[in-house]
Amino acid sequence: MTPSFPALTIMEAKIRQLTEKDLERALQVFRRSLDHEASAYLNSCVHCGLCDVSCHYFLTYHDLESMPAYKLKLVTDVFKGHFSRLGRTLPGLIGAKKLDHAMIRAWLDSLFGRCSLCGRCSINCSIGINITQLIRAARGALAAIGLVPPGLQSTVDTAIQKGNNMGIPREDWLETVEWLEEELQAEVDDPSARLPLDEPDVNLFYTINPREAMFFPLSILAAAKIFYAAGESWTFSRENYDVTNYGLYSGDDAVAGTLSNRLVESMLALKAGTLVLAECGHGFNSNRWEAPEWLSKHYPFPVKSVLEIVADYIRDGRIRLDPSRNSKTVTLHDPCNLVRLGGIIEEQRFILRHAVADFVEMTPNREKNYCCGGGGGQLAMTNFAERRLEAGRIKADQVRATGAEVVVTPCHNCIDQFMELNKHYQLGIEIKTVCEMVAEALILP
Amino acid sequence: MTLLPFAVLVSLLICVATLTAMVLRSRAFGKRALHAAPVATATRGIVFAFGTGMLPWEKESARRHLFTYLAGIIYHVGVFTAAGYVSWRLVFGAPAGGSALLTVFLLPGVAAGVFLLLKRLFVRNMRRLSVPDDYISNLLVNYLLAASAVDAVTGTFTPGLYLAVILLLIYIPLGKIRHCVFFFYARYLLGRFHGRRGTWPKPDLNEDAS
Numbered sequence: 342m343t344p345s346f347p348a349l350t351i352m353e354a355k356i357r358q359l360t361e362k363d364l365e366r367a368l369q370v371f372r373r374s375l376d377h378e379a380s381a382y383l384n385s386c387v388h389c390g391l392c393d394v395s396c397h398y399f400l401t402y403h404d405l406e407s408m409p410a411y412k413l414k415l416v417t418d419v420f421k422g423h424f425s426r427l428g429r430t431l432p433g434l435i436g437a438k439k440l441d442h443a444m445i446r447a448w449l450d451s452l453f454g455r456c457s458l459c460g461r462c463s464i465n466c467s468i469g470i471n472i473t474q475l476i477r478a479a480r481g482a483l484a485a486i487g488l489v490p491p492g493l494q495s496t497v498d499t500a501i502q503k504g505n506n507m508g509i510p511r512e513d514w515l516e517t518v519e520w521l522e523e524e525l526q527a528e529v530d531d532p533s534a535r536l537p538l539d540e541p542d543v544n545l546f547y548t549i550n551p552r553e554a555m556f557f558p559l560s561i562l563a564a565a566k567i568f569y570a571a572g573e574s575w576t577f578s579r580e581n582y583d584v585t586n587y588g589l590y591s592g593d594d595a596v597a598g599t600l601s602n603r604l605v606e607s608m609l610a611l612k613a614g615t616l617v618l619a620e621c622g623h624g625f626n627s628n629r630w631e632a633p634e635w636l637s638k639h640y641p642f643p644v645k646s647v648l649e650i651v652a653d654y655i656r657d658g659r660i661r662l663d664p665s666r667n668s669k670t671v672t673l674h675d676p677c678n679l680v681r682l683g684g685i686i687e688e689q690r691f692i693l694r695h696a697v698a699d700f701v702e703m704t705p706n707r708e709k710n711y712c713c714g715g716g717g718g719q720l721a722m723t724n725f726a727e728r729r730l731e732a733g734r735i736k737a738d739q740v741r742a743t744g745a746e747v748v749v750t751p752c753h754n755c756i757d758q759f760m761e762l763n764k765h766y767q768l769g770i771e772i773k774t775v776c777e778m779v780a781e782a783l784i785l786p
Numbered sequence: 787m788t789l790l791p792f793a794v795l796v797s798l799l800i801c802v803a804t805l806t807a808m809v810l811r812s813r814a815f816g817k818r819a820l821h822a823a824p825v826a827t828a829t830r831g832i833v834f835a836f837g838t839g840m841l842p843w844e845k846e847s848a849r850r851h852l853f854t855y856l857a858g859i860i861y862h863v864g865v866f867t868a869a870g871y872v873s874w875r876l877v878f879g880a881p882a883g884g885s886a887l888l889t890v891f892l893l894p895g896v897a898a899g900v901f902l903l904l905k906r907l908f909v910r911n912m913r914r915l916s917v918p919d920d921y922i923s924n925l926l927v928n929y930l931l932a933a934s935a936v937d938a939v940t941g942t943f944t945p946g947l948y949l950a951v952i953l954l955l956i957y958i959p960l961g962k963i964r965h966c967v968f969f970f971y972a973r974y975l976l977g978r979f980h981g982r983r984g985t986w987p988k989p990d991l992n993e994d995a996s
Contacts, residue, residue, distance in 0.1 A: 375815050376815050376816045376817060376818045377812055377813045377814075377815045377816060377817050378818075378975050379815065380811075380812040380813075380815040381812050381968055381971040381972050381975060382972055382975070384808065384812060384964060384965075384968045385965055385968040385969060385971070385972040386962070386965075387920075387962045387965050388912075388915050388916055388917070388920050388962065389854070389858070390909075390911065390912050390915060391847040391848065391851045391854060391855065392847055393847075393911070394846065394847055394850045394851065395846060395847050403911075404911070405910075405911045405914045405915060408911060408915065410915055411911075411915055414915065427960060431960075433917075433918065434917070434918050434919050434922075434960070434961070435917055435918075435919045435960075435961060435962075436917035436919070463976060464839075464845070464976075464980070464986075465845055465846055465847035465848075466847070466976075467847070467848075467858070468965060468968075468969050468972050468973065469835055469969070469972045469973035469974075469975070469976035469977070470972050470976070471972075471975065471976055471979060629822065630822045630983060631822075632822075633821035633822040633823075634818065634820065634821055634822060636821075637819075637821060638821055639821050639823070640821075640822075640823070643823070680985075681985060682983070682985070683983065683985075684825055684826075684980075684983035684984030684985045686984070686985070686988065705846070707988065708985050708986075708988070709846060
């Protein structure tokens with residue numbers, strides 16, 4: 342049998358092998374993930390279809406499968422088919438369905454392959470359904486039967502097995518820190534400047550996206566330079582420095598909790614004051630908002646984005662900036678997990694207004710901004726890469742309309758997507774983090 | 787009390803009891819305590835969700851589907867008018883006069899309902915998204931609005947009106963019109979979600995702090 346969805350070809354063998362027992366296990370996991378909130382949402386959709394224009398996939402393809410209401414319907418149909426008396430009695434009336442092989446294919450194609458969990462549909466829903474939450478719950482059911490698309494699953498597995506999602510060996514990390522420390526000392530002309538490791542009793546415990554260590558070490562250097570200029574007491578961990586958490590995207594709460602708990606344990610061991618999350622959208626949402634729920638515990642320390650810290654430095658006069666050093670026209674992309682789902686909305690703007698000479702907003706912006714297409718684990722799921730790039734056209738057009746030469750975004754997933762969009766749509770832009778712009782404008786003491 | 791008004795009351799009781807059972811069943815899925823420290827009060831987010839957050843300038847989907855959005859509002863104004871009219875009729879009997887004025891709200895409501903039905907039938911994605919419940923719900927409400935309008939003008943269509951009410955009340959828990967309860971539940975929850983996270987409403991810019 343030919344798969345209904347070409348992008349799923351590499352997963353078709355696994356789908357065919359699914360037994361009734363597997364499907365039952367997926368259902369159990371799905372059921373366990375539902376609480377009264379999810380149940381309320383699952384009873385609420387009126388199929389008005391107004392959400393369609395809020396989704397960058399729908400705006401690209403204009404097809405049913407990309408409509409948020411349809412993606413939600415795939416989940417509600419199964420909910421009604423298995424957990425609603427009416428759905429079991431009169432399935433045809435309300436469209437209740439069983440979780441079978443065909444539905445699994447549809448879930449994989451739409452819930453993994455046409456959704457970046459950006460949450461834009463939720464704020465645009467006529468009713469107010471948190472569609473993202475429900476799609477993630479369904480992803481969790483697929484994760485329980487080994488049906489997370491391979492690229493995403495391997496990212497999760499690497500993080501679990503190696504301690505970070507890039508599989509960076511400990512020695513390499515320590516060498517990178519050592520090298521960056523020398524760079525910092527040279528740059529600030531101070532041999533006592535440091536990138537501390539496992540320093541106890543500091544104010545800030547700083548985390549990074551491992552992509553920074555592998556491909557963008559200058560963004561680590563930028564943050565270190567800012568901390569140096571502010572006279573901050575801070576530290577990295579030798580072991581647990583990875584801010585990312587792809588369990589958020591695979592939907593596997595247990596794995597996600599395990600990954601986030603590593604940072605909690607290091608925080609407690611080092612008795613640091615604040616857990617500071619690097620410029621990583623999903624890392625922020627995971628560790629600031631979701632992890633306390635995955636772990637069912639109140640954190641005994643504050644969790645902040647590095648943007649909040651830097652904004653405070655500027656407000657408190659701990660660092661001084663010269664915006665003329667960033668003279669090109671700069672625009673800002675709002676990462677969905679940091680802004681719409683994370684609540685960090687104005688800090689980056691406040692910082693950029695002090696760090697760059699010419700700042701222009703995209704339209705729309707802030708919590709209404711379009712997803713760049715890189716979220717939801719899309720960058721890791723190579724089988725959906727074509728869609729990701731096509732759906733990124735919305736963002737490319739948004740950037741073009743600003744006339745900006747530099748796109749700043751406080752998220753490394755977004756940066757990766759922008760690098761590809763830059764090439765694919767020939768945008769001719771530079772892509773930077775907020776800290777890189779600040780470091781450039783920094784007036785050293 | 788004659789048979790039809792009595793049947794309306796029985797239907798109402800059944801409807802309320804079933805919806806209550808559904809809400810309780812929904813709550814039985816379990817409430818999870820929230821552990822992440824909020825940055826703002828949930829209340830402000832909830833107020834925003836039920837207020838400004840539903841207006842076209844805040845909600846892009848409403849703005850870009852303005853005609854459908856307005857049709858939805860007109861439709862619901864019609865529904866509330868019909869509900870008020872039927873309640874009056876049941877409690878106080880036929881209005882002494884002036885009830886024909888209600889058609890100002892009821893007839894546009896019917897027109898909006900028909901528009902929404904046609905959109906569902908003729909827009910391909912909407913048709914493929916729809917299930918029988920979507921059509922039944924629409925037709926039942928359209929029938930209620932039309933029956934209310936006819937009765938408000940003639941005063942003689944009361945049996946037809948009561949029949950519409952009975953059918954609708956019995957059907958509400960079965961289909962998507964249950965959103966008459968779950969809408970408030972869902973919107974409250976989304977408002978709380980974004981309120982705690984500081985996304986709704988947008989924070990004030992405080993340049994003075996610099």
